[in-house]
Amino acid sequence: MKEITQLATKLGRCLQVLNAHVTIAESCTGGGITEAITRIPGSSAWFETSYITYSNREKTRQLGVSETLFTKGSAVNQEVVESMVRGAQKKSLSRFVVAVSGIAGPDGGLPDTPVGTVWLAFSVSNKVTTKLAYFTGNRNEVRRQTVMAALNGLLRRAAAEIDI
Template structure:
């Protein structure tokens, strides 16, 4: 993890502590990287509720309640699926906020519609989730690192607007 990633996680913690809110993560392509960044910050147990690593579609459905039909219709790397992942993470953890991520980190798995580097994110509170799809350049490590930083930045902006 880079120093800048740590600083983002530290800033997120400062904001969440000030708001007296908690966050949960639902991760696929980052494999727990967001949760790792968060838990490297001392005192994160006060504001980090839970982290779900839901790499397979079956586990996305089983742990987070993502409807299998949603995955079949849109694919695991889609805004509807990450929105459902974030909603499920909040529901199962009682956190105030969630961030969810699913993407194609590479080097394989890309398609013409979803090339390697395509990552979908959802973040927010249960009643105000937002989603975005981003394309990152680089190898698998680069895509995952950029995804972690993007997720942390979105949570920081959310807290700053609260």
């Protein structure tokens, strides 16, 4: 918990220097990234909004993810997470956006997407990059590692934008 709070605090400092905001689109973390950010006093200065789209229906309704992207057997794939991040970027107009979709377990894994598989997509000023991660441990550990990866990814991208 302490490490996550420190990451969120550092992210907030960078975003304030940049006069930028962040938006979150999360599935497997169920609001964990948003909670980490909003536990920081003053986060309203740099946190825009979040979309907690746990079901495929809500990914489509809230973020505009095409239903055809779910026909590959799982919502945990690169195309879905890219669509999530683009939808959140478009709706919020934040400069920094992260989207996550994964299988936290203990059930739900498939041969191609075992438990612990998480896709992350980052968008900075509409430039999208993705990362595939394989986390280990129980459900809570996979979710915690996903929150850490999302915050670390945002922090790296925000810090890179600051001219030191």
